[in-house]
Amino acid sequence: MNSTSARLSRQAERPGYFFLAANALLFLTGISHTGLARAPDAVRLEKGEVITWVDEHPNGDRFLKARILVRAPRPYVWDAVRTAQDANLKSSFLQKVVSDSERIVEERYDLPVLGKVWCVRHVLEVPYQRIHFKMLQSDHFKALEGEWLIWEDPAGKGIIVEFGSLIRLDMRTPRWLFERIGKGKIEKLVRGIRDGAEKRKP
Numbered sequence: 001m002n003s004t005s006a007r008l009s010r011q012a013e014r015p016g017y018f019f020l021a022a023n024a025l026l027f028l029t030g031i032s033h034t035g036l037a038r039a040p041d042a043v044r045l046e047k048g049e050v051i052t053w054v055d056e057h058p059n060g061d062r063f064l065k066a067r068i069l070v071r072a073p074r075p076y077v078w079d080a081v082r083t084a085q086d087a088n089l090k091s092s093f094l095q096k097v098v099s100d101s102e103r104i105v106e107e108r109y110d111l112p113v114l115g116k117v118w119c120v121r122h123v124l125e126v127p128y129q130r131i132h133f134k135m136l137q138s139d140h141f142k143a144l145e146g147e148w149l150i151w152e153d154p155a156g157k158g159i160i161v162e163f164g165s166l167i168r169l170d171m172r173t174p175r176w177l178f179e180r181i182g183k184g185k186i187e188k189l190v191r192g193i194r195d196g197a198e199k200r201k202p
Contacts, residue, residue, distance in 0.1 A: 045069040046157055050187045054179060055164065063146075063164045064179060066186040071158040072197035074150070078128045080197040081148050081161065084189060088112075101125045104136070114140050114169065143168040159197075163190055 041051055046069060055063045070077050085092075088109045096104040102124050109117040119138040125131050128150065135144035146165035153160050163186055 041067075042155065045153075045160070046155075050190055052183045052187055061143075061166050062179070063166045064182045064186055065162065065164040066183070066190045067160060067162045068190040068194050069153060069158050070161055070194045070197050072194075072200065074128055074152070074159055076197040076200050077150055077159045077161060077193070080193045080200075081131060081150060082125075083196075084148075084193055086189070087185075095120065098122075101127075117141065119144060140169060141167065161190055161193055 044051055045067065048069070051067045053065055055065050057063070070080075072080075086109065088111050090108050090110050092105055092107045094103060095106045098104065102122070105121050105123055107119050107121065109119065111117055117138065117140045119141055120136045121133045121144065122136055123131065123133045130150075131148040133144075133146055135141055138144065144165075144167055146163065149160075149162040149164075151160050165182070165186060167182070
């Protein structure tokens, strides 16, 4: 056995060697150990996909997030974001104007299982960039917080829209089920933003 063969043989005897080698190979070939390779986010966005994920904060809060590329002028996208509504929202009215960029709104929802839900939210807007909202009071939500972000695509393909939301209810729900349903809802929501902005006439 030559020196190279002997060295490879000794490496193969080390615990975990084949696992590390296999993962290195998968990384170099662009294939994840969890399945087939996924295209970079920029490519997926350009193809019209919605990218969804869970962003877990250090305190344990898990924000469901979605991102999409919109090929429309930024003012059109901003208007679509500002007027976006949850499908379960039944009524909303302005309770108080805090400033030009801040307001308090009172809302009522009709939700599956929970039924009628009342909520008061604080909403902060940074025009053409960001909308942040956070629950102040509710009869069924333990927590409700989220944010819309919009920015120019670095490659000049359009406008990136990102939405993130945290919801905690006053009832026990399996996390996997809640997040699966939630991802579907926010994916539908951001698709609606894109369709509304792109179909708008000048």
